[in-house]
Amino acid sequence: MxxxxxxxxxxxxxxxxxxxxxxxxxxxxxxxxxxxxxxxxxxxxxxxxxxxxxxxxxxxxxxxxxxxxxxxxxxxxxxxxxxxxxxxxxxxxxxxxxxxxxxxxxxxxxxxxxxxxxxxxxxxxxSARVKASPCTLPRGVRDFVGRHAELSALRALAQRAAEGQDRDGDVPPVAVVSGPPGSGKTTLALRLAEEFAPSFPDGEFLLDMRGLEEHPLSAQEAVLRLLGAWDIEVAQLGAEERLARYHASAARLRAVLILDNAADEAQVRPLLPREGGVLAVVTSRRTLAGLEGVRRVQLGALSEDESTALLRAIVSDGRVDAEPDAVRSVSELCGHLPLALRVAGNWAATRTNWSLRRLAGRLADEDRRLDSLSAGDLRVNSAFSLSYSRLAPAAARMFRLLSLVPGPDFSAPPAAVLAGVSLPYAEDLLDDLLDAGLLMTSPGDRYRFHDLLRLYARSRLRAEEGEAGAAAAGARLRSWLLETAVLAGRWYEPDHGAPPPDPGRLVALDDRDQALRWLKAESDNWLAALREAAAGGEHATVTDVAQAMNWFSDLWVSWGHWAEVFQRAAESAAALGDPGLEAAHRNHVAWAHWVGGRHDEAAVSATRALRLATAGGDVAQQGWAHFYLGWLQNVAGDDAPATGNLTRARELFVRADDIRGYLQAAIAGINLLERAGRLREAVEAHQEVVDALADPRNHERIPPNVRDTDALTAGYQVGFVHLAQGHWADAVRALRPIRGQFDARGFHTPGAEVHLNLAHALARLGEDDEAAAGYRAVLALEGRIPPAMVDEARTGLDALAPGGPALEEPARLAARRP
Incomplete structure (x- = not known):
């Protein structure tokens, strides 16, 4: 034309x-x-x-x-x-x-x-457009790895904006990317903008909100900068008119707007588009919890595979694949934090003659690790110090003191103790640290540090609190943890129970369940406090804590640290010169080794306890030493010495009026008597246990958990006795009440034995439907119990079918005959 x-x-x-x-x-x-x-x-x-x-x-x-x-x-x-x-x-x-x-x-x-x-x-x-814009995107990283779930969430928002779905009346999508310093928030936002650049023809813009500086960018100044980037003159307009012009202009654009490094909600709220096709991505170390209607993406550490991939992308000479163990160490020492991994990778990439094992060794020193994580002007310390510098004095002090928490996570009460403040105020300070990205949440309303942030907090503690201040705060926390542990543990002791009322107590210990939950949740912390007390010569405290755990430990046998707890208590008792107390804790060590399957160590500890108790004239502890020795011999099939030790244990427990010990020895004796063919005596021993459990005089002397466990174990043992005698109805009466109880506790093999034995007795009584249900319960445990028991259940089911084979006595039961 x-x-x-x-x-x-x-x-x-x-x-x-x-x-x-x-x-x-x-x-x-x-x-x-x-x-x-x-x-x-x-x-x-x-x-x-x-x-x-x-x-x-x-x-x-x-x-x-x-x-x-x-x-x-x-x-x-x-x-x-x-x-x-x-x-x-x-x-x-x-x-x-x-x-x-x-x-x-x-x-x-x-x-x-x-x-x-x-x-x-x-x-x-x-691009000329990119050259002219004061809000041009910086160069993105070419070695971006991971963040698949986070990118997926952001891509969905970008797709929505790109397709103009906001035209139906929805406000434009906004994403808030938050996380601790060095987690890669800006990198993730840039990755998204670069990926979706073709879908947003009006461009991509990034504005640094300077949220960590002393004077962050104001919303009014941000409006001016963005309008300038869009070549819109507003010099003669007032603040409200400029904001209106900003929103009118944004409504006409299809662009990506990254508001990077935001300080708080008030700074960015006026800038969020109200209509149109702008995708806004806000990055901040704070959570910006006050923003409404946004898609939140919170960044944490990378996975092990992602950390390896990032190091491989940076150190591209084959060393990463050649030294997988060293790579794992470097990744762990960097806490899988992207910034730390990048610094470590850059450091290694510029030292081609160094092995990654040498780098891991350099980072292993906690006192030097943060200083080592620097490469040129890229320093992990600097990223942390920016966030720390923006904290109010009280929050900064809380941040420093929390480095004294010994476990991997903690609740609000220990924080309150460390800082010497009320619980509500401590919770406010913890929220401030969460918002600042210097603390993370953990399941169960708990908090945790990133490993490198903990090191940084510790360095600030030494610099600003001094050794004396740190020691005083640590002692305050240690005393509180151990005192609370004693109160919680004594809930399970017959002579103690509920602690006295205390309106100033920081944790609820109003019932046994609350005590159990606290002991489990804070186990890493109070165990570390116990170690510190033992190392510091606080022997009376150590033995008090261990003694308070005696009854509670029966409820948490799988913990795995009971041997250490009682071993430290035995050593403290020896330091105090109390052989009876040492004997008690040596017996507790024997129990811990026994439940852990370390029978030889259990026998050594029980033998030492017997020697100490005999020398000190402690009858009850002599009884417990004989009991553990007898039970260990029973497990080993050494019946004669086992019978002698258990008989002696019962006599000593009667003399000491120790009902709990007496019941344990009596129940263990049922098994021995049955194996020896002394079936009538075995039934009598079971009846003694039942009578003792039912005796009102023993109600307060036997905790509920011990009562339930004793009844369960005694019923289990006597079931074999009745089956051996062919007393099917007696077997059913003993086994029906305990059916399913072992299963509920995670003990699958004895649980399956109860189902099998009960099914055998029911089948011989002609109660086929209930017997079949028992056999099927065993089949449901396949893979968790010995295969022979599964085969036995199938044989039992076949025998119940019309025209099935006759039900024979299983080899498992015949093997128990004397």
């Missing part, structure tokens, strides 16, 4: 045909006869750029003045004039998008206008 010897820029036909006014004014196509006048005007005013001519032509065909277009588009009069006259040879994409919106262009016409602009720009290595 040629007019007066000049070519009309490519795309004008589409631009012209799609331009229509809803108020009835003529379209460009309807007044084509005005072209000659329009082109002449262009010549008179200096010709202009192709985009400028198109804008001016469309404006004049609509009968709009420059002032009216400025009002409709939000672009200043001066900028429109510069565009139309060609003074702005390469106008910003955002400016032309706003003008197209003000002119009422549809998507196709707007795309044609932008295509004209692109065609008129020189082709260089870098």
């Amino acid at each position: 040629v007019r007066h010897g000049k070519s009309v820029p490519w795309g004008v036909g589409c631009f012209e045909a799609s331009f229509t006014r809803s108020d009835g004014r003529r379209t460009i196509g309807e007044i084509a006869e005005q072209r000659e006048h329009t082109m002449s005007e262009a010549v008179e005013t200096g010709g202009g750029s192709p985009a400028g001519r198109l804008v001016r032509e469309a404006r004049q065909h609509l009968g709009l003045t420059i002032e009216e277009l400025a009002e409709a588009s939000g672009v200043s009069v001066r900028t429109i004039g510069d565009v139309e006259r060609g003074r702005s040879q390469r106008p910003q994409r955002g400016t032309l998008t706003a003008l197209a919106q003000g002119l009422g262009l549809d998507e196709a016409a707007r795309a044609e206008l932008l295509a004209v602009v692109r065609a008129g720009r020189p082709v260089t290595g870098t």
Whole structure:
């Protein structure tokens, strides 16, 4: 198409045909006869750029003045004039998008206008638009790894914005990416922007909100910078008018806006788009919990595989694959934190003659690790110090003191004890640290440090509190942990139970369940406190704590640290010169080794306890030593000495009036008597146990958990006795009450034995339906019990079927005969 010897820029036909006014004014196509006048005007005013001519032509065909277009588009009069006259040879994409919106262009016409602009720009290595924008995205990292779940969530938001789903009335999507220093928040946002750049034709913009500086960027200044990036003049407008112009402009864009390093909600809330196709991504070390209607993405540590992949991308000479063990060590010592891994990787990449094992050794020293994690101007310490410097004094002190918590996580009460503040105030300070990204949550309403942040907090503690201040706070926490452990453990002692009322107590210990939950939740912390007390010579405290755990330990036999607890108590008792107390704890050590399957060590400890108890004249502890020795011999099949030790134990427990010991020895004797063929005596021993458990005089002397366990174990043992005698009804009466109880405790093999023995007895009594249910319960445990028991259950089911084989005595039961 040629007019007066000049070519009309490519795309004008589409631009012209799609331009229509809803108020009835003529379209460009309807007044084509005005072209000659329009082109002449262009010549008179200096010709202009192709985009400028198109804008001016469309404006004049609509009968709009420059002032009216400025009002409709939000672009200043001066900028429109510069565009139309060609003074702005390469106008910003955002400016032309706003003008197209003000002119009422549809998507196709707007795309044609932008295509004209692109065609008129020189082709260089870098986009002219990117060069001109003060909010240009920085260079992204090429070795980005992991974050699959987080990227997936952000991609869904970006897709929504790119497809214009907000046009149905929804507000544009906003993502808040938060996490501790060095977790890669900005990197993740840049990755998203780069990936979706083709879907947002108006560009990608990043504005550093300077949230960690003394004077963060204000919302008003941010508005000015973004409007400047979009080439929109607002110099003569007030703050409210500029904000209105900002939202009007954002509503016309399809772009990605990254508000990086935000300080708080008030700083970014005014900047969040209200309509249009802008995807806003806010990054902050704070959680910005006050922002409404946003998609939250919280970053933590990388996985082990992701950490390895990142190191491999940085150190690309094969060392990562050649030293997998060293890579794991480096990753763990970096806490799988992206920034720390990047620093360590850069450090290794510049020292090609160093092995990664040497790097791991350098990082192993906790006192030097943070200083070692530096490469050029990239320092982990610097990232942490920025966040720390923004804390209020009380929160900063809490941050420092929390480095004294010995376990991997903690609840609010230990924090209150460390800081010497009330529980509500401690919770407020912990929330401040969470918001600042310096603390993380842990399951069960608990908190935890990243490993490197703990080291940083410890360094600040030494620098600002001094050795004396740190020692005083640590002693305060240790005393509280151990005192609370004693109160909680004594809930299970017959002579103690509920602790005395105390309105100032920081944890609820109103019943046994609360005590159990606290002891389990804080086990790492009070165990570490016990170790410190033992190392510091606080022997009376150590023995008090261990003694308080005696009855409770029966409820948590799988913990795995009871041998250490009681061993330290035995050593403290020896230091105190109390052989009876030492004998008691040596017996507890024997129990811990016994339940842990270390029978030889258990026998050594029980023998030592017997010697100490005999020398000190402690009858009860002599009884317990004989009991453990007898039970160990019973397990080993050494029946004669086992019978002698258990008989002696019962006699000593009667003399000492120790009902718990007596019951344990009596129950163990049932098994021995049955194996010896002394079935009548075995049944009598079981009846003694039942009578003792039912005796009202023993009600307060036997804790509920001990009572239940003794009844369960005694019923289990006597079941074999009744089966051996062919007393099917007696076997059913003994086994029915305990059916399923071993299963519930996780003891699958004895649980299966109860089901099998009960099913055998029921089958011989003709109660086939209940017997079949018992056999099927055993089959359900396949894979967790010996295969022979599964085969036995299948044989029993086959025997119950019509025409099935006769039910024979299983070899498992016959093997128990004397």
